[in-house]
Amino acid sequence: MSQFLKSFFFTGFLFWNISSNAQNEMYSSPVKHEISDTTFVNLKDFSKDFVYDMKYATEDNFLKAKVYDCAECVLRMKTVQALIAANNDFKKKGFKIKLYDCYRPLSIQKRMWEIVSNPKYVADPKKGSIHNRGGAVDISIVDSNGKEVDMGTPFDFFGIEASHNYENLSKEIKSNRKFLKKIMTKNGFNSFDSEWWHYNLKAGLKDKVSDQNWKCE
Numbered sequence: 001m002s003q004f005l006k007s008f009f010f011t012g013f014l015f016w017n018i019s020s021n022a023q024n025e026m027y028s029s030p031v032k033h034e035i036s037d038t039t040f041v042n043l044k045d046f047s048k049d050f051v052y053d054m055k056y057a058t059e060d061n062f063l064k065a066k067v068y069d070c071a072e073c074v075l076r077m078k079t080v081q082a083l084i085a086a087n088n089d090f091k092k093k094g095f096k097i098k099l100y101d102c103y104r105p106l107s108i109q110k111r112m113w114e115i116v117s118n119p120k121y122v123a124d125p126k127k128g129s130i131h132n133r134g135g136a137v138d139i140s141i142v143d144s145n146g147k148e149v150d151m152g153t154p155f156d157f158f159g160i161e162a163s164h165n166y167e168n169l170s171k172e173i174k175s176n177r178k179f180l181k182k183i184m185t186k187n188g189f190n191s192f193d194s195e196w197w198h199y200n201l202k203a204g205l206k207d208k209v210s211d212q213n214w215k216c217e
């Protein structure tokens with residue numbers, strides 16, 4: 001074989017190898033497994049199947065102030081995985097998760113505590129909320145028409161009516177809350193007695209409190 005042919009075959013072989021590797025890189029699924037389960041990630045990079053109603057990125061909240069620069073749902077990777085699994089269960093029944101709040105920087109927690117210093121509704125920033133640890137979500141569900149399911153009170157209603165233990169509600173509302181709780185519990189979350197919308201990832205209770213801002217595009 002001439003030197004020219006040898007180098008042609010060698011180059012061709014190399015090229016084939018490189019292009020097949022490149023194809024493997026394009027398959028993004030294994031990349032997810034390289035992200036540690038405690039890494040903070042943006043939910044939208046892993047699923048487009050959520051409805052966003054991030055109240056703290058608007059003035060429509062109890063602080064009456066826009067405290068987030070943009071409406072992103074940032075959480076630790078393991079929380080994102082559990083939340084997507086829960087959403088898949090809701091989707092099978094014709095519903096989707098609507099998000100009100102996800103990771104919350106500790107500095108925002110301090111602002112909330114100054115307004116509502118009641119641990120039934122706002123965690124003391126000295127201890128830190130599971131929201132500050134990237135393991136809590138505030139959610140509801142919407143039906144196939146995008147209409148929010150009736151949960152009896154709005155999000156951040158600081159009264160007894162928002163409690164899972166409150167009995168003076170219609171059968172329908174009780175059943176809606178029960179449905180939300182059943183799917184979330186099945187997927188590794190704990191409910192919180194005084195707020196029907198709040199769920200803590202059981203595996204995230206002991207993670208570190210964090211105070212960082214996410215990127216806005």
Ligand SMILES: [Zn+2]
Pocket residue numbers: 101131136137138197198199
């Ligand atoms: Zn919450």
